[in-house]
Amino acid sequence: MNLMLMGLPGAGKGTQAEKIVDKYHVIHISTGDMFREAMAQETPVGLKAKGFIDQGNLVPDSVTNEIVKERLAQSDVFQAGYMLDGFPRNLDQAKALDQINQDLNLNLDAVIDIQVDKNLLIDRLSGRFICRDCGATYHKLNNPTKVAGICDRCGGTDFYQRDDDKPETVKNRLDVNIKMNTPLIDYYQKAGVLHQVNGAQEIDQVFVEIDKILNAIN
Template identity: 75%
Template sequence: MNLMLMGLPGAGKGTQAEKIVDTYSVIHISTGDMFRAAMANETPVGVKAKSFIDQGELVPDEVTNAIVKERLGQADLASQGYMLDGFPRNIDQAHALTQINQELGKTLDAVIDIQVEPKVLVDRLSGRFICRTCGATYHKLYNPTKVEGTCDHCGGHDFYQREDDKPATVKNRLDVNLKMNAPLVDFYQQAGILHQVNGDQDIAEVFAEVQTILDQIK
């Protein structure tokens, strides 16, 4: 069983990925892992990718696609399925993945898209705040201070948010991801393999939905 996992930042993709790997014994393949392995092993495409990264440049699609093909063709995937995470990121990469699978005699069986309303994700992702005095970290939803406005550790009252955690920054990041994901959602919907899961519920309930989908196709 070969899968692709989609979801906006904060949707719980990482948690569900772990559960899918544990339950279905597929190999979790993230873009970062592929790049690191290819560069560490100094494969030809790994060396090429490193030349771009070392110069602070984006790795071109053709190099990324070559790294994916190299990884999907490795022996450990001959008997086990894969779960792609972070690839494809655009429609050209999606077409390349289709071609790669055809050349390797594989098929992409399902795309799991974990959906959560952006407003909910803004609350999740922008809830972190930090005590300026001692550096203790809190979250307004999941880990608030015991006494509002007072640090549990040092009793300080001065808190701040990192720029990346501020609501405006988070919203902008989500908007960028939404625009990137929209063509992929359409592409895999038309292919008939897109399965959308409600990510705005308990972790176990989300995974129960995922299991229902995967049990039907494995």
């Protein structure tokens, strides 16, 4: 079984990926892992990628596609199947993946898109705040202080947010990802392999939905 996992930041993709691997034993392949492995092994395409990264440049799609093909050609993928995470990121890469699958005699069986409303994601991702006095970390939804405005650990009342956690930063990050994901969602919907699940539910319930989809195609 060969899968692709999609979802905006904060949608719970990492948690569901672990659950899928635990049950179905597919090989979880993230873009970062592929690059690190290719560069560590000093494969020809890994050295190409390293050249761009060392110069502070983005790795071109052509090199990324080569790294993906190199990874998907390995024997563990043929034995267990794959779950791609972070690739493809655009339509050109999606079409390249089609060609890679064709060359390797593989099929993409399902694209799982974990959907969560953007406003809920903003709350999830921008909810973290930190006590300036002792560094204790809280979350307004998942881990608030026991008494509002007072640090549980030191009794301090001065809190701050990191720039990355501020709502306006989070919103911009989500907007970029939505713009990037929308053409891919359309592409895989037309291909008949897209399955969308409600990621606003409890973690276990989200997996129940995913599990039903995977059971049907496995």
